[in-house]
Amino acid sequence: METTKARSPERSRTHTKAPLNHTTIEAALAVSLARHGVTLAPRASGRFERFDAPDKPKGNGNGWYRIHSPLAASFGIWHQDVNEVVTLHGASDPEAAAQARLDAMRYRERRDRERQQRGAQAAEKARRWWAEAGPGDPSHPWLARKRLPPHALRQRGEMLLMPMYVEGELVNLERIFPDGSKRTLPGGRLEGVASLIGDLSGAERVLVAEGWSNAAALYEAMGCPVVIARNFAYLEEVAIGLRQRLPEAEITICGNDYHHLPAHGLPNIGRVAARHAALAIDATLLMPSFCEGCKTCTDFADVRLCRLGGDK
Ligand SMILES: [Zn+2]
Known part of the structure; x- marks a missing residue:
């Protein structure tokens, strides 16, 4: 599935002219990063430095920056297609821009390589x-x-x-601990x-759901x-x-219903995601119907437990 349009690196690049009141490239870079919601004190190590993108979980490492010289730096945020050059004096510094472009390309290649290696190692461990x-123990505390x-x-x-598969191949494992x-x-x-x-x-009807316990229910x-x-x-x-x-199969998307979220001004992401998935493949949408007055159930596993009288 090719859904992303090819973009030239130039088109996604913006060049930030540092405000004149900055006296160091570190300060200029810090301000440019702050515009993307990133708060950090840049280090002029001359190497690639990673940081966490603010819209992803902690430890994501999706951002990078590099201070090339006392006058020029570049940074990027991987999944947002952000790729910027920061110069201290003036916006047109073709040398710094070229260097930054090269850096972005190198960083991308290195990151891809590392990710593939780590993925292959994890897949090997998963298979082993x-x-x-042994088979799952029915008396496992979580079960x-x-x-x-x-x-x-x-x-x-x-x-x-x-087990987690891609096209029939085991690539990863989700480990479920006794505390859930x-x-x-x-x-x-x-x-x-x-x-x-x-x-x-040979299945004529298949369900799609989030999470193992939900699927099992x-x-x-x-x-x-x-x-x-x-x-x-x-x-x-x-x-x-x-x-x-x-x-040809009849596919039903079974969503989670985070019905408590709208009261906090947040979207019901389970319902939205399930609807999008159903629309994308012309599938039926199924949402859990909750027990009367129940405030804690969000998925089919919860509803089943509620009815069985267990605790979630
Ligand atoms: Zn309930």
Whole structure:
């Protein structure tokens, strides 16, 4: 799927003329970064320095900057397509601009290479752990709390392992700990990954849902295979992949309903993401119907537990 239009690097570049009251390139760079919501004290190390983009989780490292000289610096924010040159004296400094362009290209290449290496290492670990692991223990504290059988989950020590596939290939694992916290393998691939409960071969109806327990609850209730996206942000991508694989199947997108969010002025992201995913592949949309007066349920696993009288 090619959805992004090719853009020349020049077109996405802006050149920031530092305000005249800045006396150092560090200060000029700090101001330019602040315009993108990034607060930091730049260091003139001459090397690439990373920082966290403000709109992504902590530790994302999606930003970079480099101070080339006392007069010129450049920075970028990876996923926002931000790529800027900052010069201390005057806006037209072709040499600094060329240097920054080269830097951005080098940084991108290095980052791609590192990401691929880390992804390959994580996939190798995932395959090894998956092969070594035993079946999920039905009395695992998290499963017991959720009142769900392990299905195809496996277990390594106290961790339940949920396999994550891309085009049938195991690339990552989600580790589920007894307290319910979930972590994928560090560096492991997340784009396009999906997991599954049930069997897709010959399936006429397939559900797509966020998260394993939610998917398991749907499988218990409806008996058809459920493809699992990690969370709402991956629903559409997973839905599109599934539609390509099963062009004829009846696909239902099962959304989470974060019905408490609008009261706090926030969008109901679960519902919005599910609707987008359904529209993208012409699928049916299914939202949980909550128990009367219930304020805490957000997904199908919660509703099931509420009805069974368990705690979430
Ligand atoms: Zn409830």
